[in-house]
Amino acid sequence: AQSVTQLDSHVSVSEGTPVLLRCNYSSSYSPSLFWYVQHPNKGLQLLLKYTSAATLVKGINGFEAEFKKSETSFHLTKPSAHMSDAAEYFCVVSNRDDKIIFGKGTRLHILP
Amino acid sequence: ETGVTQSPTHLIKTRGQQVTLRCSSQSGHNTVSWYQQALGQGPQFIFQYYREEENGRGNFPPRFSGLQFPNYSSELNVNALELDDSALYLCASSLDLDNEQFFGPGTRLTVL
Numbered sequence: 001a002q003s004v005t006q007l008d009s010h011v012s013v014s015e016g017t018p019v020l021l022r023c024n025y026s027s028s029y030s031p032s033l034f035w036y037v038q039h040p041n042k043g044l045q046l047l048l049k050y051t052s053a054a055t056l057v058k059g060i061n062g063f064e065a066e067f068k069k070s071e072t073s074f075h076l077t078k079p080s081a082h083m084s085d086a087a088e089y090f091c092v093v094s095n096r097d098d099k100i101i102f103g104k105g106t107r108l109h110i111l112p
Numbered sequence: 113e114t115g116v117t118q119s120p121t122h123l124i125k126t127r128g129q130q131v132t133l134r135c136s137s138q139s140g141h142n143t144v145s146w147y148q149q150a151l152g153q154g155p156q157f158i159f160q161y162y163r164e165e166e167n168g169r170g171n172f173p174p175r176f177s178g179l180q181f182p183n184y185s186s187e188l189n190v191n192a193l194e195l196d197d198s199a200l201y202l203c204a205s206s207l208d209l210d211n212e213q214f215f216g217p218g219t220r221l222t223v224l
Contacts, residue, residue: 041217043215
């Protein structure tokens with residue numbers, strides 16, 4: 001069985017400061033892990049994915065995430081937030097033999 | 113532009129009715145997945161089709177059914193609609209199994 005927990009439903013940061021969105025997962029097998037972003041009235045967009053290669057994964061728009069097996073975490077970070085980063089972010093876990101599981105989402109607010 | 117389109121964009125039905133939602137995959141993609149996203153929640157996996165065959169199903173009752181056509185477009189059918197079926201329904205296509213999924217903008221279904 002697998003599951004994913006996004007530890008914060010809302011995160012607020014000031015523009016230009018670092019972003020940290022936390023995600024913990026549970027999986028019986030070596031998982032694939034993803035982060036997606038959903039802007040209002042737009043489709044989900046893939047930010048980055050981990051599929052058992054490098055543990056530090058770089059994505060689009062300056063985002064990156066680090067796979068930490070010992071902590072079963074896959075936190076999303078960005079060094080400097082931009083107003084356009086305000087959106088809903090979803091952590092996703094999947095493997096070939098099981099279902100695709102989305103977290104409940106973290107709403108990122110950017111303060112001017 | 114992801115290339116995945118869904119129709120209709122919005123739909124209102126009453127309890128007990130049946131509904132068909134449609135998805136046109138990105139060109140060349142042979143895999144399509146359907147998700148239900150209730151308000152304030154992450155998307156929940158309904159099922160996936162690969163080359164016209166069902167290839168995995170989430171925890172949804174049999175009144176949720178699907179089809180994938182030879183041109184890889186897809187339908188989601190829901191019978192005997194219930195109030196809790198009100199949600200955003202997302203379709204995602206991918207080049208093959210295990211490849212990145214590209215999401216459509218979704219169909220907003222309201223059941224009264």
